[in-house]
Amino acid sequence: MANVTVLGATGNQMVAEAFRQAKVDVLPAYPITPQTTMVENFAKYVADGRVHTEYVAVESEHSALSASIGASAAGARVATATAAQGLALMFEELYIASGMRLPIVMANANRALSAPINIHGDHSDVMSCRDCGWIVLFAETAQEAYDQTIISFPIAENPNVLLPVMTTLDGFVTTHAMERCELMDDDTVAAYVGDRVPENALIGGPKAVSHGMFSSLGGPYFKLKKVQREALENSKPYIQAEGDKWAAITGRKFEFVEKWECDDADYIMVIAGSSAGNARVVARELRAEGLKVGIARIRLYRPFPVAELVDILKDAKAVAVLDRSDCFGAQFGPIGLDVASALYSAGAQVPMRNYIYGLGGADVTLDALRQAFTELPQVASGELDQSLNYLGVR
Amino acid sequence: MSDLIEIRWHARAGQGAITASKLLAETALLKGKYIQAMPEYGPERTGAPLKAYTRISDVPIDVHNNIVKPTIVVVLDDTLLPVVDVLEGLDENGILLINTTKSIDQIRDELGVAPTIKIAVVDAKHIALDTIKRDMPNTPTVGALVQVAKMVTVEALKENLIIDFGKKFTQDVVDANLASVDRAAQEVVSQ
Numbered sequence: 122m123a124n125v126t127v128l129g130a131t132g133n134q135m136v137a138e139a140f141r142q143a144k145v146d147v148l149p150a151y152p153i154t155p156q157t158t159m160v161e162n163f164a165k166y167v168a169d170g171r172v173h174t175e176y177v178a179v180e181s182e183h184s185a186l187s188a189s190i191g192a193s194a195a196g197a198r199v200a201t202a203t204a205a206q207g208l209a210l211m212f213e214e215l216y217i218a219s220g221m222r223l224p225i226v227m228a229n230a231n232r233a234l235s236a237p238i239n240i241h242g243d244h245s246d247v248m249s250c251r252d253c254g255w256i257v258l259f260a261e262t263a264q265e266a267y268d269q270t271i272i273s274f275p276i277a278e279n280p281n282v283l284l285p286v287m288t289t290l291d292g293f294v295t296t297h298a299m300e301r302c303e304l305m306d307d308d309t310v311a312a313y314v315g316d317r318v319p320e321n322a323l324i325g326g327p328k329a330v331s332h333g334m335f336s337s338l339g340g341p342y343f344k345l346k347k348v349q350r351e352a353l354e355n356s357k358p359y360i361q362a363e364g365d366k367w368a369a370i371t372g373r374k375f376e377f378v379e380k381w382e383c384d385d386a387d388y389i390m391v392i393a394g395s396s397a398g399n400a401r402v403v404a405r406e407l408r409a410e411g412l413k414v415g416i417a418r419i420r421l422y423r424p425f426p427v428a429e430l431v432d433i434l435k436d437a438k439a440v441a442v443l444d445r446s447d448c449f450g451a452q453f454g455p456i457g458l459d460v461a462s463a464l465y466s467a468g469a470q471v472p473m474r475n476y477i478y479g480l481g482g483a484d485v486t487l488d489a490l491r492q493a494f495t496e497l498p499q500v501a502s503g504e505l506d507q508s509l510n511y512l513g514v515r
Numbered sequence: 516m517s518d519l520i521e522i523r524w525h526a527r528a529g530q531g532a533i534t535a536s537k538l539l540a541e542t543a544l545l546k547g548k549y550i551q552a553m554p555e556y557g558p559e560r561t562g563a564p565l566k567a568y569t570r571i572s573d574v575p576i577d578v579h580n581n582i583v584k585p586t587i588v589v590v591l592d593d594t595l596l597p598v599v600d601v602l603e604g605l606d607e608n609g610i611l612l613i614n615t616t617k618s619i620d621q622i623r624d625e626l627g628v629a630p631t632i633k634i635a636v637v638d639a640k641h642i643a644l645d646t647i648k649r650d651m652p653n654t655p656t657v658g659a660l661v662q663v664a665k666m667v668t669v670e671a672l673k674e675n676l677i678i679d680f681g682k683k684f685t686q687d688v689v690d691a692n693l694a695s696v697d698r699a700a701q702e703v704v705s706q
Contacts, residue, residue, distance in 0.1 A: 129541045294579050298553035299537050398577035484580050
């Protein structure tokens with residue numbers, strides 16, 4: 122029977138606990154706000170002998186992911202963590218990790234990208250890496266950041282998946298706020314995550330293999346990319362299975378898209394990350410006022426849950442898609458583009474308006490979210506167009 | 516008090532407001548409450564005005580933004596009063612607690628505090644100097660707060676101090692902080 126400790130902890134503390142309980146073999150990292158206290162806490166666990174991890178204090182994020190790639194290819198269980206400019210500096214290795222099918226777990230403290238310099242929370246960093254072939258998860262709370270980090274290890278390391286996982290939590294709002302959290306006992310987590318059993322490791326595997334080969338014209342590069350796309354799409358049942366297995370232990374459900382009052386909703390908001398709670402506060406008020414609103418909260422962002430979202434949104438009168446980052450030059454923000462193409466390909470004619478919100482940590486006010494919800498009847502009637510709007514810009 | 520208690524802390528960086536916001540939250544957590552405690556995130560500059568927030572509730576807390584309509588405002592440094600609008604958004608039946616040597620009437624006059632708002636004052640600076648032996652007003656101010664607002668008991672606060680500070684500090688320091696809480700609970704006045 123699992124023992125649960127209730128404690129007040131930040132998202133960063135909870136992710137550090139998850140890394141410790143998963144008994145990570147190698148963790149190369151470079152500190153960056155707002156991820157810093159995560160790796161500080163973890164480094165302390167290593168120094169105190171509470172976990173026997175090779176903690177590599179590297180000189181840059183480029184090196185952090187390079188070292189992670191090497192260690193993962195060797196057969197180790199590997200984690201790392203970063204944010205914003207650090208994730209941007211990892212860019213070329215992101216594709217290498219996924220192309221080499223290495224099960225690295227990376228926590229990202231979602232933060233704005235410069236310029237202007239800004240250390241606060243938004244999704245510009247993770248969204249700029251959304252097409253790199255990683256599984257991408259969004260947490261709303263410190264508790265979810267913990268749960269999501271734990272399930273990431275068996276997902277990534279499953280021989281039927283073998284993909285890196287980015288487990289993300291919003292900078293400051295989730296990384297630095299102390300909340301009521303439940304920590305599982307170490308033995309329960311150890312039994313749940315098990316050991317990594319690599320089939321094709323550089324070290325310790327049943328046969329000698331090479332990693333990182335050259336494949337130019339005439340080689341299998343083109344085919345491998347097709348296989349990589351299929352691998353990401355095919356990871357969905359394994360992601361759900363691990364979420365279900367962990368839910369059976371904790372009682373905390375995992376869904377690709379969390380449905381809140383969507384079944385009878387006329388108007389639905391699509392959102393990811395820490396602002397979903399604020400949206401629920403407003404949605405409860407609006408329901409009491411007679412407006413039937415619902416919320417579809419994305420927890421699995423890559424592979425994108427197309428079928429699940431279409432099923433939730435197809436009968437709505439109008440949909441508000443909230444994006445905490447922008448795709449400059451494109452018609453919508455990243456989730457806006459994804460939802461629009463999902464609805465189009467399903468033949469669902471649902472009016473949609475895209476809202477960019479909370480960039481650079483701008484406070485996500487209840488009034489701003491109320492505006493997005495209450496504009497939807499006008500979007501449904503055609504009085505408001507299906508455009509991109511910056512929500513609450515002063 | 517309604518279901519959700521929202522507290523905004525005003526202080527200067529270095530006075531322990533973030534520790535205070537967490538200390539209160541953890542005490543409520545020990546008593547089975549749902550909690551949040553967070554600083555207003557920005558660069559740390561000792562002496563600069565800062566805000567921190569605590570939420571306490573009997574049910575899970577969905578809202579995650581800054582507190583703009585607090586039920587309670589706590590001011591750890593009265594030199595902030597001419598600089599910061601500490602009353603901004605304060606509930607008309609709320610509580611304003613200030614670490615100051617000024618009287619309740621002086622505060623009510625100077626800030627124009629509505630008669631429905633309860634004002635509490637405590638000289639946490641001198642209590643801290645007497646007990647903790649340095650000007651660290653956070654612990655005695657939390658003691659005064661729980662005495663006045665009663666979201667947890669003074670005894671619960673002391674229980675948590677023994678656990679929480681016991682992990683980080685010597686027994687002498689823990690004892691001094693416990694003494695500061697008792698003194699503040701006795702000396703705080705409110706109206």
